[in-house]
Amino acid sequence: IECDLYMAESTIPNAGLGIFSAIERNPGDNVGHGDICIPILDLNNYHKKVWNPFNDYVWAGEVMGMKLEIESADKEALCPGLDCAINCNLALINVAKANPIYDDGHLHRYLHPGAGAITPYHNGTTVVTRTIPAGGELFKFYGDAWFNTRPVFNSLPLSHDYPWAQHLLNSFFARVQHKDKAFKSSAYDELMVSIRSIWNSRTLNALPTTFDEATVAFEHDIGMVYQPNATRSLQWLEKHGKCVDHVSPGQSTIEGAGHGAFATRDLPKGTVITGSPLHHIPIKENFMPMFRAFHNQDDVDEKLKSEVAGQQVLLNYCLGHPESTLLLCPYGAGVGYINHNQTLANVKVIWAKNGQFSHDATWLKKGPDEMFTTQSARLALDYVATRDIASGEELFLDYGDAWEEAWNSHIEKWKQDSLAENYLGARNWNEVMASSPIRTFKEVWYDPYPQNVHLRCHVDIIEDEWEPSSKLDWDAGEYGFECEVTERRIEADGNQIYSVRVLTEEIDRWDTEFEGPELLDVDNVPRDAIRFFDVPFSSDLFMEGTFRHFIGLPDHLVPNEWKNLPKEAKNRQNTEL
Numbered sequence: 001i002e003c004d005l006y007m008a009e010s011t012i013p014n015a016g017l018g019i020f021s022a023i024e025r026n027p028g029d030n031v032g033h034g035d036i037c038i039p040i041l042d043l044n045n046y047h048k049k050v051w052n053p054f055n056d057y058v059w060a061g062e063v064m065g066m067k068l069e070i071e072s073a074d075k076e077a078l079c080p081g082l083d084c085a086i087n088c089n090l091a092l093i094n095v096a097k098a099n100p101i102y103d104d105g106h107l108h109r110y111l112h113p114g115a116g117a118i119t120p121y122h123n124g125t126t127v128v129t130r131t132i133p134a135g136g137e138l139f140k141f142y143g144d145a146w147f148n149t150r151p152v153f154n155s156l157p158l159s160h161d162y163p164w165a166q167h168l169l170n171s172f173f174a175r176v177q178h179k180d181k182a183f184k185s186s187a188y189d190e191l192m193v194s195i196r197s198i199w200n201s202r203t204l205n206a207l208p209t210t211f212d213e214a215t216v217a218f219e220h221d222i223g224m225v226y227q228p229n230a231t232r233s234l235q236w237l238e239k240h241g242k243c244v245d246h247v248s249p250g251q252s253t254i255e256g257a258g259h260g261a262f263a264t265r266d267l268p269k270g271t272v273i274t275g276s277p278l279h280h281i282p283i284k285e286n287f288m289p290m291f292r293a294f295h296n297q298d299d300v301d302e303k304l305k306s307e308v309a310g311q312q313v314l315l316n317y318c319l320g321h322p323e324s325t326l327l328l329c330p331y332g333a334g335v336g337y338i339n340h341n342q343t344l345a346n347v348k349v350i351w352a353k354n355g356q357f358s359h360d361a362t363w364l365k366k367g368p369d370e371m372f373t374t375q376s377a378r379l380a381l382d383y384v385a386t387r388d389i390a391s392g393e394e395l396f397l398d399y400g401d402a403w404e405e406a407w408n409s410h411i412e413k414w415k416q417d418s419l420a421e422n423y424l425g426a427r428n429w430n431e432v433m434a435s436s437p438i439r440t441f442k443e444v445w446y447d448p449y450p451q452n453v454h455l456r457c458h459v460d461i462i463e464d465e466w467e468p469s470s471k472l473d474w475d476a477g478e479y480g481f482e483c484e485v486t487e488r489r490i491e492a493d494g495n496q497i498y499s500v501r502v503l504t505e506e507i508d509r510w511d512t513e514f515e516g517p518e519l520l521d522v523d524n525v526p527r528d529a530i531r532f533f534d535v536p537f538s539s540d541l542f543m544e545g546t547f548r549h550f551i552g553l554p555d556h557l558v559p560n561e562w563k564n565l566p567k568e569a570k571n572r573q574n575t576e577l
């Protein structure tokens with residue numbers, strides 16, 4: 001079966017798995033079919049330092065559009081698709097990280113019992129930024145801080161070291177340009193010996209060690225020196241890798257289930273549709289509570305009030321067993337999108353082969369408590385076609401009887417809330433109101449906006465160099481400042497111009513220049529500089545009684561060593577968590 005994208009052992013030693021392209025890709029091309037991103041909110045509320053297996057895998061929630069889900073800064077985005085498996089090689093960054101788009105899967109809280117049971121952050125597409133040859137590994141930028149804060153990498157070149165090394169090489173070749181090759185080669189070797197004896201630096205480690213490599217770097221760029229070691233042959237990938245582009249997300253054919261997974265090509269019975277390493281959480285009850293926590297705005301560590309507001313939506317994307325505290329959260333392209341259907345199930349999970357794809361079969365003999373000492377994935381599942389599947393068909397797993405019972409009882413108990421009939425989240429509200437004039441604060445007194453949204457103005461409008469005609473970019477990580485409209489005027493051509501009062505705030509948790517909130521008046525503000533955003537804790541994820549249940553790991557895959565809960569606990573667990 002053809003395949004354009006593989007998961008296989010990374011070319012970076014000890015980095016575990018990586019993602020490889022089987023075809024040449026050029027800047028601007030998309031890779032894969034878009035990732036899901038799951039918010040993990042106020043996790044540290046439970047314990048100050050909850051054991052977190054996702055530490056090396058999560059993005060700051062602010063960057064992924066999740067800032068206003070909750071009040072505090074404690075929000076992380078786990079994107080358990082391709083994103084989790086792409087490594088970072090600072091010499092060869094060739095893809096940009098995937099920012100999700102907000103998409104509630106057409107679930108409305110008035111109509112659908114499943115509203116709030118899925119993450120609305122979807123379709124984060126990985127985009128190529130540098131040509132990747134066929135067989136090349138994908139690398140994204142983790143940020144220099146990721147390497148700076150880990151002592152094992154203290155001599156590894158950081159992102160600015162490669163341009164500096166390139167600059168040094170260019171200067172060297174400019175100076176020896178009229179000399180013959182033998183002279184250049186020995187001059188380069190001597191130079192390297194001399195500088196290595198006096199200068200041990202990250203930049204030096206970015207310089208090619210041989211003259212031939214230096215020539216490649218000078219004639220192309222320094223990344224070309226490292227590209228051969230970061231490329232695997234297609235035969236090797238076919239033999240040792242697992243295809244990760246057989247699945248693409250779309251709107252599920254099951255009404256009310258949100259998104260689903262679809263086959264991208266014909267998949268004969270027995271095909272490993274995708275492989276998935278698993279993050280293990282030995283104590284799901286400690287990890288999964290979600291809070292409504294209010295923090296002191298000047299000191300986010302100071303909690304003023306907190307109450308449990310259900311469970312993390314992550315639970316719905318992980319596999320578990322009613323008799324075990326162990327929860328296994330898969331990552332890999334498309335796995336997070338596969339819905340449940342007992343009668344139409346066409347996919348099953350099996351353990352990956354021992355020694356392959358992070359799967360260590362000795363872990364089937366360990367109890368959950370023993371797993372605490374390890375954070376990296378040590379177990380892996382294969383998702384296998386149980387019959388021939390045609391291109392475009394939706395993929396379904398059987399999540400098990402416990403899930404089915406929990407879902408049916410949720411539907412029975414679920415009641416339509418008449419107050420939710422006119423609910424519109426901020427994203428929808430922005431669409432509906434796209435060209436409508438924004439109410440001034442006086443108009444809002446007698447004609448208020450719904451309680452779940454508030455107004456924010458783009459941060460650029462308080463900059464000295466900002467011009468009313470400048471283009472404003474509202475990407476996933478842009479939230480603006482809270483603001484209100486003091487005046488509105490409509491020009492002859494219909495253009496809406498506003499005067500606004502802005503309350504400045506920290507842009508993100510690393511905003512070290514922030515000196516404190518200020519109230520600023522700004523005139524000549526265009527309509528597109530003002531947007532509606534959700535109020536913290538108002539999104540579907542925080543609705544009372546939202547559905548939460550892990551995906552059932554088939555009983556025959558669960559060893560007795562993992563069953564650390566009494567059988568009778570199995571029904572208790574989901575209601576008590």
Ligand SMILES: C[S@@+](CC[C@H](N)C(=O)[O-])C[C@H]1O[C@@H](n2cnc3c(N)ncnc32)[C@H](O)[C@@H]1O
Nearest residue numbers: 105117118257258259316317336337338339340
């Ligand atoms: C692993 S996710 C599957 C992807 C999810 N549909 C989405 O849009 O992100 C599991 C969740 O999807 C929803 N789901 C899966 N199968 C369903 C079904 N047969 N009927 C209703 N909802 C379903 C439930 O909310 C469940 O907790």
